[in-house]
Amino acid sequence: MRSSWLSVFLFFASPAFAEMPVVTRTAGQPIKAVWSNGNEAELKFARSTQIKVSVPYQVTENLCNLRSGDFFKMNVPTRVDQVAWFWSKHSDPTKVGQKLGRMFQGQPIELFTFVLVASGIRWTNPDLVLGLEHDEIEFSNLQWLPGLEDGTLKPFTIREWTSENMVPNSQTQINENRVTSGAYNVHVKPLSGLTAEVEGVDSMFKLIEGEQTHFIFAGNVVNWQWQNAQGPCSITFKTNLGPAVTALIEFISNLKDPFVPYLAEQDSLLKTIRPQFVKEDLQDAY
Amino acid sequence: MLTRKILAVLVLLTATQCTPHHRPAKNTEPKPRPKPTELGEALSPFTYLRKMSLHIRGLTPERSEYDGLTRAIEKNQTEEFLRQRLDQYLISEQHIDKMTFRLEELFALRASHVPYYSPLTASSDIADFPIHNAMNELMRTVISRNLSWDTLLTGKRYTAFPIKPSGGSLELGDLKFLATAAGTPMESPNPIDVRFSDSDARVAGLLTTSRFFGRNVNTALNKNRRRAAAVFRTFLCDPMSAVVVSEKGNEGAILDKIFPGAGGTGPIRQMEDLHGAAEDCMKCHVKLDPMGKTFQSSGMVLAPLASPGGLVFTNYTGKKIDIPVNGVGELATAITQQDDYVRCQVKHFWSWFIGDDKALDEGLMGELVAKFNEVRRRPNDFVAYLVSRPEFGFSSGSGSNGVLIAEVKGVLRNCTSCHAVNGVPDFTVWPIGGDEATHARWLGRIRSALSLDGSTRPRTMPPACSGPGCWQPTPAQLANVQQWLDLGAPNE
Numbered sequence: 001m002r003s004s005w006l007s008v009f010l011f012f013a014s015p016a017f018a019e020m021p022v023v024t025r026t027a028g029q030p031i032k033a034v035w036s037n038g039n040e041a042e043l044k045f046a047r048s049t050q051i052k053v054s055v056p057y058q059v060t061e062n063l064c065n066l067r068s069g070d071f072f073k074m075n076v077p078t079r080v081d082q083v084a085w086f087w088s089k090h091s092d093p094t095k096v097g098q099k100l101g102r103m104f105q106g107q108p109i110e111l112f113t114f115v116l117v118a119s120g121i122r123w124t125n126p127d128l129v130l131g132l133e134h135d136e137i138e139f140s141n142l143q144w145l146p147g148l149e150d151g152t153l154k155p156f157t158i159r160e161w162t163s164e165n166m167v168p169n170s171q172t173q174i175n176e177n178r179v180t181s182g183a184y185n186v187h188v189k190p191l192s193g194l195t196a197e198v199e200g201v202d203s204m205f206k207l208i209e210g211e212q213t214h215f216i217f218a219g220n221v222v223n224w225q226w227q228n229a230q231g232p233c234s235i236t237f238k239t240n241l242g243p244a245v246t247a248l249i250e251f252i253s254n255l256k257d258p259f260v261p262y263l264a265e266q267d268s269l270l271k272t273i274r275p276q277f278v279k280e281d282l283q284d285a286y
Numbered sequence: 287m288l289t290r291k292i293l294a295v296l297v298l299l300t301a302t303q304c305t306p307h308h309r310p311a312k313n314t315e316p317k318p319r320p321k322p323t324e325l326g327e328a329l330s331p332f333t334y335l336r337k338m339s340l341h342i343r344g345l346t347p348e349r350s351e352y353d354g355l356t357r358a359i360e361k362n363q364t365e366e367f368l369r370q371r372l373d374q375y376l377i378s379e380q381h382i383d384k385m386t387f388r389l390e391e392l393f394a395l396r397a398s399h400v401p402y403y404s405p406l407t408a409s410s411d412i413a414d415f416p417i418h419n420a421m422n423e424l425m426r427t428v429i430s431r432n433l434s435w436d437t438l439l440t441g442k443r444y445t446a447f448p449i450k451p452s453g454g455s456l457e458l459g460d461l462k463f464l465a466t467a468a469g470t471p472m473e474s475p476n477p478i479d480v481r482f483s484d485s486d487a488r489v490a491g492l493l494t495t496s497r498f499f500g501r502n503v504n505t506a507l508n509k510n511r512r513r514a515a516a517v518f519r520t521f522l523c524d525p526m527s528a529v530v531v532s533e534k535g536n537e538g539a540i541l542d543k544i545f546p547g548a549g550g551t552g553p554i555r556q557m558e559d560l561h562g563a564a565e566d567c568m569k570c571h572v573k574l575d576p577m578g579k580t581f582q583s584s585g586m587v588l589a590p591l592a593s594p595g596g597l598v599f600t601n602y603t604g605k606k607i608d609i610p611v612n613g614v615g616e617l618a619t620a621i622t623q624q625d626d627y628v629r630c631q632v633k634h635f636w637s638w639f640i641g642d643d644k645a646l647d648e649g650l651m652g653e654l655v656a657k658f659n660e661v662r663r664r665p666n667d668f669v670a671y672l673v674s675r676p677e678f679g680f681s682s683g684s685g686s687n688g689v690l691i692a693e694v695k696g697v698l699r700n701c702t703s704c705h706a707v708n709g710v711p712d713f714t715v716w717p718i719g720g721d722e723a724t725h726a727r728w729l730g731r732i733r734s735a736l737s738l739d740g741s742t743r744p745r746t747m748p749p750a751c752s753g754p755g756c757w758q759p760t761p762a763q764l765a766n767v768q769q770w771l772d773l774g775a776p777n778e
Binding site: 170176178180181182203205207221225231234 | 585589
C-alpha cells in the first residue's frame with residue numbers, strides 16, 4: 001500500500017507531469033515566466049558587436065566563358081545575439097541570476113540559444129540587421145564574369161545563387177549533397193576597386209530553419225546561374241569554410257556581452273528561434 | 287423412440303454410402319463449366335469479386351458483399367451487381383490510397399501514411415508532409431476526380447500545405463517551394479490553392495513539386511540529370527540502366543570509365559570533356575542533358591523564370607525525337623504527346639491490374655493504347671476496362687500456383703458433390719462459405735479431416751469405400767492439397 005502511494009507521488013512529481021509556468025508577453029515589458037510556487041524567470045538577451053569572417057570561393061567550372069582558376073573572397077559580417085532564461089525569483093536564493101536548465105535526451109542543458117545574425121535573415125528580418133554591414137565580395141579579377149570581361153566593375157545581377165551542403169535526403173535518409181539555400185536575382189553593387197557588396201535579393205530560400213543556419217551564400221559548393229547572350233549558363237565554386245567556422249567558434253566562445261531583459265516585441269529576434277523556447281521548454285526547467 | 291432409431295439408421299446409411307456421383311448436390315445443379323481457354327478457366331463470380339476488390343481497393347470484400355452476390359446470382363443479375371461493385375470501388379478512398387501508393391512506388395518515394403485524413407492546418411497533429419503535400423494531393427485529385435492521366439504532368443493547380451515543424455526532418459514545404467514563382471506567401475496557417483495559367487511554361491504537375499525536388503535533389507555537378515532520369519523512367523519507361531557498373535574496391539577503374547583517359551585526375555571540366563566524348567556515356571547524356579536544362583534555374587525551389595531545354599530520345603520505332611521546349615511545363619506537354627508515353631502508362635496499368643506475368647504483345651498493346659485514348663486517358667475508366675478483360679477474369683494457370691490450384695480444385699470437387707447435400711458450402715468456390723473467416727474455418731476442417739495437420743491419426747474423409755463409384759484421393763493428390771494449404775491456400 002505504501003509503495004503504491006509512493007508510485008503515485010513519484011508520477012505526479014516526475015518531469016513528465018512538471019508544471020508549465022504562465023508566460024507573460026506584454027509589448028514593451030520584460031518577458032517573464034511565473035510558476036505557481038512563486039518562482040519566476042526572465043528572458044534576457046546579449047547582443048554582440050559585428051565580426052567579419054572571410055570565405056574564399058574558387059571557380060571549379062565556368063560554363064559562361066569557359067575560364068577556370070579564378071576566385072574571389074566573400075567577407076560576411078555577422079553578429080551574435082544570445083538569448084537565455086534567468087531565474088529572477090526562486091525559493092533557492094543561490095539560483096537567482098542563474099540560467100535555467102532542463103534535461104534534453106538525458107543530458108542537462110541550459111535554456112540558452114544564440115542567433116547568428118547574417119545574410120540569411122537580412123531580407124526576412126531587416127530590423128535585426130540594423131547597423132550590420134552588407135556582405136562584401138573581393139574579386140581578384142573580373143574577366144571571368146559575363147558582362148565584365150573588360151575588367152571594369154559595374155553593378156550586376158546573379159540570376160540564381162545556390163549553396164550546397166551534405167544533408168540527409170528526407171525521402172531516402174541517405175546523406176547527399178544538395179542545394180540547401182539560395183536567392184534569386186542577387187544584386188551586386190560596386191564599392192571601390194575590385195570590391196563590391198551584395199545590395200539585395202529579390203527572394204531567398206533555405207531548407208533548414210534554425211538559429212544557426214543564416215549563411216545563405218556560403219555552402220560547400222556554390223553555383224551561380226547567369227543569363228548571357230547564348231542563354232542560361234552557370235559558374236560553380238568550391239569554398240573553404242574552415243577558417244570562417246574557426247573564427248566564429250572562437251568569437252562565440254569569448255562573448256562577454258552583458259545580458260539585459262528582452263522586451264516583448266522589441267524586434268523580430270524571437271521569430272528566428274524555435275517557438276518552444278519561450279513556452280514548452282520551460283515545463284521541466286529547473 | 288422407434289421413429290428416431292429408424293431415422294438414425296437412415297442417416298447412417300446415407301453417410302456411409304455417400305460417394306461422388308452417387309447423388310447430385312442439393313440446391314446446386316451442376317453448371318456447365320466454361321471451356322478452358324488459353325487464359326485458363328473463368329473465375330467464379332465470388333473469386334472475380336474478391337480479385338477486383340483486392341486489385342482496386344487492396345482489401346477483400348465484406349461478408350455483406352458476398353451475400354449480395356449470392357442473391358444477385360439467384361436473380362440472374364450477376365453482371366449488374368459486379369458492375370455496381372466496380373463503380374463503388376473506383377470512388378472509394380481505398381482505391382485512391384492504393385493508386386497513390388502505386389505512384390509513390392513509381393517515383394521511388396517513401397510510402398505516405400495511411401489512412402489519409404482531410405487536410406488540416408499546421409497546428410494539427412495530423413498535418414504531416416508525407417501525406418499533406420502538393421504532389422500527393424495532385425495524385426489523389428487525378429484519381430478521385432478521374433481526370434486525364436496527363437494531368438499528373440501538365441497540371442497547373444496545387445494545394446500548398448503549411449508544413450508541420452518536425453525535428454530533424456529536412457523537407458521544404460510547398461508553400462516555400464512555390465512562393466517565388468507564384469508570388470504567394472511563404473508562411474500560412476492554412477493550405478493555399480495555387481493556380482498557374484494553363485500555358486505557364488515553368489509548371490509541370492508532379493515534376494514541379496517540393497516532394498519531387500526533395501526526392502531528386504540537384505547539385506551544380508549533376509545539372510538536373512537525376513530529375514531528368516526520373517522523368518524518363520516514370521513517364522517514358524526508359525530504365526536508364528547504368529552504363530558504368532560499380533566495382534567494389536576498384537575505384538580507379540570506375541573513375542577511368544567515368545572520365546576515360548584522365549586517370550581520374552585533373553580539372554573537372556577536362557574530365558567532363560573526356561566523359562562527354564565517350565559513346566557509352568553519351569547514350570544517356572544525349573537524353574538527360576537537354577531535359578535537365580529545363581530545370582536549370584530551379585535549384586531547390588520553383589524558379590521565377592522558365593529555362594529552355596529539350597525532349598530528346600529515340601522512340602520505340604527507332605525514330606529520333608528532338609523537340610526544343612521553353613521550360614519544364616512545355617516539356618511535360620511534349621511528353622504527353624509521345625507514343626512512348628502512352629505505351630508506358632498503359633504498361634503501368636497493365637502491371638498493376640493484370641500482372642507482369644501476362645504477356646503484352648504489340649497487337650494487344652495497340653488495342654490497349656487505343657482504349658486508353660478512347661477513354662481520354664481517364665484512369666478509372668481505363669481500370670474498369672482492364673478488369674472487364676479476359677486476362678483479368680480468367681485464371682491463367684500459367685503462374686507457379688496455377689497448376690497446383692487446378693489440381694486442388696479437382697480434388698475438392700469430389701468433396702462438394704457429396705457434402706452439398708447437408709448444406710456444406712462448395713469447396714471449389716473461394717472463399718469457402720463466402721467470407722474469409724468461414725473460409726479459414728473450413729480450411730482447418732479440411733486439413734484435419736484429411737489428416738494433413740501433422741497428426742498420426744488416420745484421415746476421416748472421404749469415408750472408406752469400395753466398389754464402383756468409390757473415390758479415394760491418391761497420395762499425390764493429398765500432397766497437393768497439403769502444399770496448397772501450407773502455401774496459405776492461394777487463390778489465383
